[in-house]
Amino acid sequence: MTDILTHQEAGVLTLTLHRVERKNSLSTAMYAALADALNAAASDAAVRVAVIQGHETVFCAGNDIEDFLRQPPAGPDAPVFRFLRAIATFPKPLVAAVCGPAVGIGATLLLHCDLVYAGDNAAFSLPFVNLGLCPEAGSTLLLPQRIGAHRAAQLMLLGEPFTAQDALEMGLVNRVVPPAECNALAQAQAARLASKPLSSLLATKQLLKGEQQAAVLRRMEEEGALFSRMLHEPAAKEAMTAFMEKRAPDFSKC
Numbered sequence: 001m002t003d004i005l006t007h008q009e010a011g012v013l014t015l016t017l018h019r020v021e022r023k024n025s026l027s028t029a030m031y032a033a034l035a036d037a038l039n040a041a042a043s044d045a046a047v048r049v050a051v052i053q054g055h056e057t058v059f060c061a062g063n064d065i066e067d068f069l070r071q072p073p074a075g076p077d078a079p080v081f082r083f084l085r086a087i088a089t090f091p092k093p094l095v096a097a098v099c100g101p102a103v104g105i106g107a108t109l110l111l112h113c114d115l116v117y118a119g120d121n122a123a124f125s126l127p128f129v130n131l132g133l134c135p136e137a138g139s140t141l142l143l144p145q146r147i148g149a150h151r152a153a154q155l156m157l158l159g160e161p162f163t164a165q166d167a168l169e170m171g172l173v174n175r176v177v178p179p180a181e182c183n184a185l186a187q188a189q190a191a192r193l194a195s196k197p198l199s200s201l202l203a204t205k206q207l208l209k210g211e212q213q214a215a216v217l218r219r220m221e222e223e224g225a226l227f228s229r230m231l232h233e234p235a236a237k238e239a240m241t242a243f244m245e246k247r248a249p250d251f252s253k254c
Contacts, residue, residue: 133231
């Protein structure tokens with residue numbers, strides 16, 4: 001599909017979010033395409049590394065709200081949950097290049113990437129509570145482990161945005177560069193990885209993930225069940241309606 005561009009060369013599979021006019025917000029079809037591409041790459045010997053990137057002005061503004069309301073995730077095999085499992089279990093190195101807004105899933109998916117490079121214009125946000133929902137992608141387990149419980153609570157409970165420099169200082173990205181250089185840096189690092197023995201890459205990533213992968217999948221299942229339930233509750237309905245009507249939500253009765 002044209003909203004997800006795929007390119008494979010010299011052992012590197014590049015998945016480009018290509019919906020800039022909608023700030024690369026993810027639709028059901030895009031989730032399905034990403035899940036299918038990652039699952040295929042996992043067993044394709046010609047792929048050694050995968051890269052997820054956007055445009056130098058925007059990475060991903062989260063879910064496409066209109067599409068999400070039309071096609072809410074129904075059950076564990078919904079495209080969004082298939083994508084989350086695919087990215088959490090991807091056995092090969094996964095590199096991300098992030099410029100501009102990285103909101104919701106656009107930020108939490110990065111917790112599953114092995115190397116993350118950010119443009120200095122990157123702007124991260126985890127606004128799940130503000131939308132009457134709960135976080136996903138195993139982020140309620142992974143984020144506190146990475147940055148500590150108090151900082152994770154600040155980002156998740158208050159939904160406070162944070163910059164590329166903040167992300168670097170918290171250890172959420174590897175390096176910050178000018179936006180025009182970000183995708184190229186990610187590609188260069190992916191090429192370096194692709195030149196190494198695949199068996200060593202697989203073994204090392206498996207050891208780095210260790211027993212945590214099972215815990216992440218369990219947490220994702222717990223989050224997914226809560227998320228699906230909360231999506232139909234008054235707070236989320238008010239948040240989504242307010243978003244569509246371009247007004248501030250009123251949670252006084254939620």
